[in-house]
Amino acid sequence: MKRTALVTGAAGSLGALAARRLAAAAWDVVAVDTDEAGLAETALRSPNMHVRTCDVTDPKAVVDVLAVIGPVHRVVHAAVIAPAAPVLEQPPTEVKHVLSTDVYGTMHIVRATLPGMLERGAGELIVCAPPPEPGATSAASGAVAAYAEALFREHGGRGVTIRCVHLDDETPARLVLDALDRSLARPPGDLHVRPRRGRALPMRRPAPR
Known part of the structure; x- marks a missing residue:
């Protein structure tokens, strides 16, 4: 069966390595940047x-x-940017660029891919929260994590595995992806993946109403 993976930010270190690993594992990879x-x-x-x-x-x-x-069948959304600047000194144009890329970019990818996965009852959706750097990047990091939690609450248990990888400035791309692979091998209750801590933190899905 043909397995197609979409990797965004595929010209950056994390996205490039994710795309290469998937291609080496016989996935049909679409790399975008x-x-x-x-x-x-x-x-x-x-x-x-x-x-x-x-x-x-x-x-x-x-x-x-x-x-x-x-x-x-799998989305690895690694198209994030993380400029650091004091909140009161960061130019509004840069703030807008960070939020447009990290937050709205994530939403655009999710809205374009998740409905099809839900319809098929299968798939893996991985989004990346940028490092919580000073300024707008910190706001974007929190927003992406909160958005992932909303997706998990609304659509967890419907066959699609959802993960939110929390990036930092210290963990190499290969270790980030290793942590993600370990998380994907575990039950779908693990939403947040924090590579620096070496483990995924579970978010418990609420009981059906």
């Missing part, structure tokens, strides 16, 4: 990797990519 040169490097010597230029802050661009690639 705005950095064409970086995408080309990620896909080097990976015949089952397909690159698409896509800005996750543009919901139409995201939908257009999904229309081309068809059903997705």
